Amino acid sequence: MFCYQCEQTDRTGETPGCHTKGTCGKDETTAALQDLLVHLCKGVAQYAVRGRALGAVDREASAVVAYGLFSTLTNVNFNAARFVKLIHEAAAVRDRVRAGYEEAALAAGRDPERLRGPAVFEPAGDVDGLLAQAGQAGIRAGVELVGEDVVGLRAFVLYALKGVSAYMHHARVVGYRSDEVDAGMEAELDYLAGEPTDVEDLLAHVSAVGRVNLQVMALLDSANTGTFGTPSPTKVRTSPVAGKAILVSGHGFDELLELLKQTEGTGIRIYTHGEMLPAHAYPELGKYPHLAGNHGGAWQDQQQDFAAFPGPVVMTSNCLIEPLPAYKTRTFTTGPVGWPGVRHIAGYDFKAVVRAAKATPGFAETAPEALITIGFGRNALLSISEDIVNAVHSGDIRHMFLIGGCDGAAPGRDYYTELARATPAESVILTLGCNKYRFNKLSHGTTPGGLPRLLDVGQCNDTYAALRVAETLSAALDTDINDLPLTIVLAWFEQKALAVLATLIHLGLRNVRTGPTVPAFVTEPVWRLLSERFGLRTSESAEKDLADALGATR
Template identity: 50%
Template structure:
């Protein structure tokens, strides 16, 4: 395989039989094939949209299919065979929709007509036609790298779109724009300026998608409230819910009510504990564990059933807890029971059969729930502290965590920030420092947990509102960015920040390998992206610029 889509990939790409994430070369090939067919789907759907036509089935399948190809989501070859077959059927629906609407179907790209044979041999033969390296010699690494920026940005946007869609929030205009950009990608473009423009268009699209997801979450579960979340277990049977999907968490809580099973969040689901809609479930005990890269140790120690609702899944067979792990939504691993239609009965039965926690652990709690509604509710207080000089700097430190060396940078930076500063944090990167006691300012905790990685929308809204109240631009605020990137959701969020013109983002611990030094140079020149270095030196540079 050749894979450079995440920070976890080996230097130069995963040109190996098994990727760093545990993905086999067969699954990597099938993901490439699925994405190539899905670009063909969008080629038809975009032309249909241009004449005001759409097929809701096409728009519903598209983000789900793209989501399955993200890092650490689906490793099940059998599931991908089925997805490719579905994608071909969906492409036929998109074609029929476009034809029925009288759309212009001249000069279709290869992806619109290319049809792989759905056998192991046929898919193996088709793989080279969908592979990234097919175009390296013809178009060069810089062009292919920029195509990957578009490809991976679309993947991240698709994931957020799917999170919103399963909660009932989707818009035809969002789907149409996604299809437009994916159709552009299907033409194997080589124009650098056009590729950069479409990358920023993904940033604009992802901003809208994050707004939809914010509306989906708050509309269903209410606005997050400041909440002291328990981080240690209590005695009793247990289910652990990891990933990002709050709809699955809600279904599990409803189906376990009154059964004597305690439910815990894990990883990116920690912020769910701050939503009013979840507080009505007394058996939602709190959070267990931290970021995704520690899950093998944490899942092995968890004495109950475990549900992975979205990324990031790691090989469950190494530690031997596969018999009590379940997948849901886009997630898959060969041999692991997959939950369909939100029926978590197998999970409940397994939890009841397992011992659970034998005793209460010493209680530890941390604050959460500082989403935009909470922060804007005390905007006058925050602005007053800024105007009085009680808060001199704001930091946004967060993003995706990972296993590579250099991640302690974000802990060290947070710990070194001045006492007269506040830290907004989001994503699983916050687990590097969210249990540290960094104190408070006038009763306001210095570390404000905004939520999941998609809650970058909240952080952006806060920054825009503060800048507006102070009569300055966002880049004129004493607001400093240190973003840890890992996979394609982080790519989409970064493109959103670049679309908004946010500059001087410290990005690390390494820069994306799919972009050549030449292309990175362009982005650095355009947006002043700054690779993370030594935390103390970077902090001094941030404060000097404030």
């Protein structure tokens, strides 16, 4: 196997990457099958792009591609049997899209193109046969011919597309999709299927994926507000209440809503974990009184958080790590998530979870109340944008920090705690993603003018909200967005953060700090190029980075 798509990548060897088993727990078989699934998704896209140009649009195919790519994200699915099934489903969809394209071409009086690569790949019928084929589909295939720089940039485009696929899936399951987003995804996969080798062209496609990601974040923003209401500032309990309990982690608001409906009146309380924390701010979720609070911290703390939780755990999307025996039998997965031996829920039938909650002890007593405030989404921020502009003019706000992204377990992530703690009283911190758990329970107080200093914007995809607010502020202050008193510090761990980074590149935002490490697939020459071209900077020390940020606004 070879995988270097996330921050957990083993960097001890000559070639950084996980070679025998993923640090995440992914084994060689699963890794190989994931590579083949990605290969087939490219094949679907090859025909979809050409069919779309002739008016033959297969909208269901884009759902299969998004689901397939999402399944290969870090910490989503570790179940080899599920990937065998997905591979053959993708091959069948590819063949259907090919037939649609060829029919449309002939109807238009054209000879269908004879494509190669993923378009004509035929997967073997069993696991052994698939494993024998996997070498041609790996991310580093052909590195001897094209070099590490090209392979690394191809990886950047692909991994950012994986992040896009997650947002596409979350929007689609609540009925929101976009031909523009589907076409953008297909076009970029088709581009990769052609095995590009030009560095400048690849850099342009990093930006192109950023454009698609901006579109899909806007789509998901509409999907979430259209389905669950407009989030507003909300206090969330972080200490337990006595009684039976279920914990929901991941990002699936749709699954949380159905679980809330199915547990109404049962006496079972529902708690959120990790990136599900923002759910409490949405009125269609928060209206259920048995949505009791948030338990634990970011994804990497789940083994201790889940072991300490006295009820079943539901994983709705990425962030799963190997379940410990202490809670494996009371863990459930949904959607694209999977782990061998863990019960999987198809659809929204949570009867087994409810039974497990009734059979487990629940919290024995109510702990003293502890609260945090969330819910500063796009509309909430825009409603106070005039106050922020006035505070900037008056000096009550000297600087704004956007500190967010994916948390992780690697050394160096105390940087984000130190940075947030050290920001001055005349500043505001916007945060999103699970990186917020590094500092969201600290007391940040208010600015001299009385605005809350910590504004929790939501999930990682709510970067869209922060960007819209930045655009509003730049217009109100009559300045370029890069001249705002704003520092963006993006914590990356997996592919959704890479999609966000690609969006920042697409929008031309400069001097974005990202860390705590440079991705293993980005070679030193490519990183120098990204730094020179787009102003990307690595996080150094909290003290130095803070001084640089505040020095720019003196």
